[in-house]
Amino acid sequence: MPVAISPIPYGFQRQVTLWACALVMLTALLVLVGWVMGFATLESVAQGWPTMKVNTAMGFLVSGLALFLFGWSRQSSRAVTGIIALLATVLVVVPVLTLLQDPMGWGQGIDRMLSPLMALSHPEGFGRMSQASAVGFVLVGLAIALLQGNSRCIWAAQSLASSVLLLALLSLLTYLSDSRSDVARPFSSMAVHTACAFVALSIALVAVRCQQGWVREFFRDTPTARIGRRYLASTVLVLPLLAQLTIIGERNLGWYGPHFGIVILTAASIAVLASLNWTAVRLGNEADRKLSNLRRVNATLSGINTLIVRVQDKESLFNEACQIAGEAGSFPWVWIASIDPERRQADLQAWAGSRDSLLQGLGPRLDFGGAAGGNGGMLDQVVRTRSPVIVNDLFSASAAGEPEQRRVRELLDAGIRSLVALPLVVGDAVVGVFVLHAELRDFFNRSEMRLLEELAGDVSFAIRHLEKEASLNYLAYYDPLTSLPNRTLFMERLGRQLRSAAREQGQVALVLGNLQRFRMVNETFGRHVGDELLRQLAQRLVQSSPYPDNLSRINSDSFACFMPGDDLHLLGHQVQSMFDGALEQPFQFGEQPVTAEFTVAVAVFPADGNDGETLMANAETALRKAKAAHVPLMYYEAAMNARVAETLDLEHRLRRAVDHGELELHYQPKVDFSERRIRGVEALMRWRDPERGLVPPGQFIPLMEEIGLIRQAGAWALRQAVTDMERWRAMGLQVPRCAVNVSAMQLRNKDFVKTVVDAIAGAGDGDAMLDIELTETLLMQDVSQTRTVLQTLRGVGVNVAVDDFGTGYSSLAYLARLPINALKIDRAFIMEMEQHVQGVTIVAAIISLAHSLNLEVIAEGVETEVQAAILQGLQCNLMQGYLFSRPVPFDALAKMLPSAHAGVGIVPAA
Incomplete structure (x- = not known):
């Protein structure tokens, strides 16, 4: 099954961008309010720490506005694109001018250019941003401009955003380690809230086009990308914390000198990175295992769907479905049982897998109250809820009673760690259960269950289709009232018997028995009595016939039977005994006894016909003659076969008819x-x-x-x-x-x-x-x-x-x-x-x-x-x-x- 590699949804990207922009602009506005109102706390977070300058705050407003316009809609108009380009230009030009002031020997014009009114009350360098801030804004401006370009430009923009993030983190780490005096002035002069704002800006720059560029690899909706995001976040959080702990041990506690501190930091970093690597490998292996599980389930589903197209009966369906689950799905043990909710029993129909030792403990018949698969009352729960029952950890599975506990131990000893019981539902009833066992704990999770529920539905559909076809076939070949073969099946069986007799030069007697006055029974007592008479008569004929498998009800009031044998006298005796035995006692319907009589005709192969149709036609001819003569039994006579001469004449006239347009x-x-x-x-x-x-x-x-x-x-x-x-x-x-x-x-x-x-x-x-x-x-x-x-x-x-x-x-x-x-x-x-x-x-x-x-x-x-x-x-x-x-x-x-x-x-x- 292919792995989903879709990126994180646009809604998430938009929310991150807008919230980051809002945070940056809010910070800038608070700083400007601090400069205007004289609130020193808003200018610098702590006394003695560098302040965020007015130009810096204005730069954050411009940056936030530009990115806000980016994140507000997927497709910007030309006007919006022009505004973003103008704001990006301002973000590049002003910081560049700031960086050129000292080398070029310029005055303070750039400091006062943006806010001439505030310059009256703040005469000393209130506007000039630090060199580190200027570099950061140049990178931000270039990144914003590049975001409007092609994929290569977006790649470069995300790289610039990463540089801004590293610059801001470097400044923040100087505050965290209290080492501002040890670093170059550009980094020590950046205010702490300036650094935080740059972090937010870099996040917004990355998020606004996270579906493109090199950053998109982190934002895919895949197990590997999720592992990568966790790894990155852990690295960013843990390594600075280790550095801080090392500094505390060196400076505050005096446990060691700076060189040994570096050694400790290196060793701790190696340990942390190794731990993160192990975690990444573990999560990767877990993702691979889940993917492998899905492939196993998908292979089972695919194989069973292919099976359903060609299978002809339920027995083959069950056997081959278990075989597919065991081979294609690599499930160590699977079985299917049919459900009888009235007896509260399930009959084992098929099984497969490499754990044959479990079959002895399972048995051919399962009780609803037993574990049957490791969980007490599992079958009962499946039948009641018509929903799958999942046991993802057999170690912690609850089992009531010694038989169930023993079954759990057997499964664990066989290496089974989880199982699922899938209901097979036809109509509104659970007609079976498909149980799959896995060797892994937590195998049957949400993704696997979606496929397995589809699998159960497909097998249920196949059962329903096969049952309908079986019912149709039964009704096509059997009389539903008496359960005897109908004329179609009887003639097929008669044909096989005649071919066998022809090879062995034997004889076969075809016997027809017509129930006399059956219509009168229906009219006098009702059709329900007539139907019951036919059912009882069929049962008696089966009991009295020497060949019960050769019996048939060929129409509404006639039965037929064929009897092989070479002794015609014995055949006659058998025919007489069969009908005498069936009619010896009257039929009782309530208080009303009903007597029945048969008119019987016999035609013998091969003397009276060389095939089934001919033999049947001649037997029916003899039956009509017997009824007309009011005799109970009559054999077909060879003299009656004069129709052969008529057939020859008919053939001659028929050829003439075709030639002469008749x-x-x-x-x-x-x-x-x-x-x-x-x-x-x-x-x-x-x-x-x-x-x-x-x-x-x-x-x-x-x-x-x-x-x-x-x-x-x-x-x-x-x-x-x-x-x-x-x-x-x-x-x-x-x-x-x-x-x-x-x-x-x-x-x-x-x-x-x-x-x-x-x-x-x-x-x-x-x-x-x-x-x-x-x-x-x-x-x-x-x-x-x-x-x-x-x-x-x-x-x-x-x-x-x-x-x-x-x-x-x-x-x-x-x-x-x-x-x-x-x-x-x-x-x-x-x-x-x-x-x-x-x-x-x-x-x-x-x-x-x-x-x-x-x-x-x-x-x-x-x-x-x-x-x-x-x-x-x-x-x-x-x-x-x-x-x-x-x-x-x-x-x-x-x-x-x-x-x-x-x-x-x-x-x-x-």
Whole structure:
């Protein structure tokens, strides 16, 4: 961390200058009053001592006035500068004339020139200043003149001011040592208050430009400059005192002669200077230690901030934060504990350092009443105050009780001298404590604590972010009502199991169980009873299933489980036992027993499907057939796989559709919540088969991707969307931005950017206003290449949205690194909001995190006003769904768009 080298503030400099000038001018005025009124005490401090002459007093008035003008403002006007120059000239000329009187044989004219009226009552040399005073004023005048120059002039002015100070101190020391008779006349004739005034003048001369020149080194706000000021002041005060004591021993007490007095003074001066040197070195070492401490803390802060950007979980955060503090910060012992205020306990999470012997005494669980770090009740105090607890001297730390005293001794024996406990605060609660130990006493001072409190805040922010992301991930992969895996996680696990079974040539049975008459339970007893029924049923299935880790709740009233094994008869027995065990006893809600029944379907890998999606689809087909036939259990039959023939026929007709222009785009509006105005549209591909009419997209889009037609059809969709927007614009309508879905095959095509740019070119001179939507799973594939493509598209005005967010495997923090503009919440989360409060929680978390990353949030599949109201309350930006409009053809949307010259609202389609 850089050391502050700023000079002492201008306010201090100004105050010193003005007070010194005021003291000088007040002294001069008192002397002049003494000469006019005849008060001898004001002329000379003591009887028989030299007097301050009138010219000397006038010189001090002029000097004080000039420096007063300097110190009054930072920037002087030309008039003020001229006045200062004139006063400096007077200060030089008059003393020079005084010095030339004796050599030139002049008379007393200079003595009377300034005060002719006083000359009548004081005929004998009342005005002439001493030669030493004249020299002092010449130096002062030159210094004042030089202060208005450049840096070299200021350097010289400060040197002259130092000469004035030495001259005045020399005269003062003659009074202090009573040796005026032993020195030359110029120094013995300077009055004591003249010398004091010169000292004040020299201080003012130095202070007025203390931010410049060589003096500025003493006035920097640094530890070294502060040490230098103390050293200088001590030298000026102590050495004259030693000289005075030597003189007293020689003259007054007669203990020794003058030569031995010089020896004593020399030895004493050496001792004093050595002591001052030792003090300077000690203070310098202390300053270096503080700087080293700050660097250690700053290195810890920097390392942890770098860690926060990349860490993915709290365990890694705690472990690596301790490691950084121990290595980069050189702290001998650090640890982090999580706090449980209700149990009044803290659980040790991570530690690092070179004092491993302390770990045994610390233990995995810490009690709030224990010392835990050397100070009684430290954890309790941290939790209560939510403030750091500092122990800067373990030698004097108070510890109540033998366990705490023992802990202090252990720390001292390990070389620990100070510690700090930093609270980790999330919301209004202390969720953890970060404790750092130092080997130095008084390590944790104000400067260090500012950085450490920032460090604790950064770690707390990371904890809050990781907890939100962990909650989001949990809600994305687990059913919050039953705590079972949801469909997404189940299909992922099923896929892994099928790949393993394929390698080993084994079989896997996929079992679906649908709860019969569940809607009637909700309508009869209330939704809260239905939720409780699902929770209890999930618990029973976990207990009765031979594979509880393979269970899942895949939708509102259906459960799934996969069972590996080669014996189909055994699998059938296991399926029957699992559901019989779960339903053996009725469910009790108050005094009302509720019985439940399942319809069960089974599909077996590999006979009924070679992958998870196929196996699930066939199991669902068998389930629908079982429900239609009112049978409790049904296996999928191979004869039902006749859809393969239909798929081949569908492929042939789909290729014909692409070649003959049977595809068309329908548009679904994206609207705001307050005015329900269209802010954008999503273009959705539709196939109008001459034989079957509109074919559902779920039937032909996956097939297009499978056979590679999606690249050709996707390029057509981009061009058609731009063409349709141009047609709306030509009709005089307000054209919103239009988003087109992009598949993996399109995005990975090396000509994809060119395809988009060519489509945009169809807009002519107008703004194409074309956007693309990508699924989060697609975004996370080859992130580097994806980032390059998206940045290029952003450069030509194409915005990017993440479609169906929450169904993939990415994180918002990772998506923030990609050039995206918006995030679309998958309709599954929107549907869940009305059923469970946890659904609202996950949507709120997504919106909050997205807004923190400056992403626009669009809710998909909004079908009810209740959903819209919840989303509006959560500050979602836009919604899309049947509540406002289904996807509609070109002409239908044109009727919904307002005129380009009208400010009217938009009426939803019927």
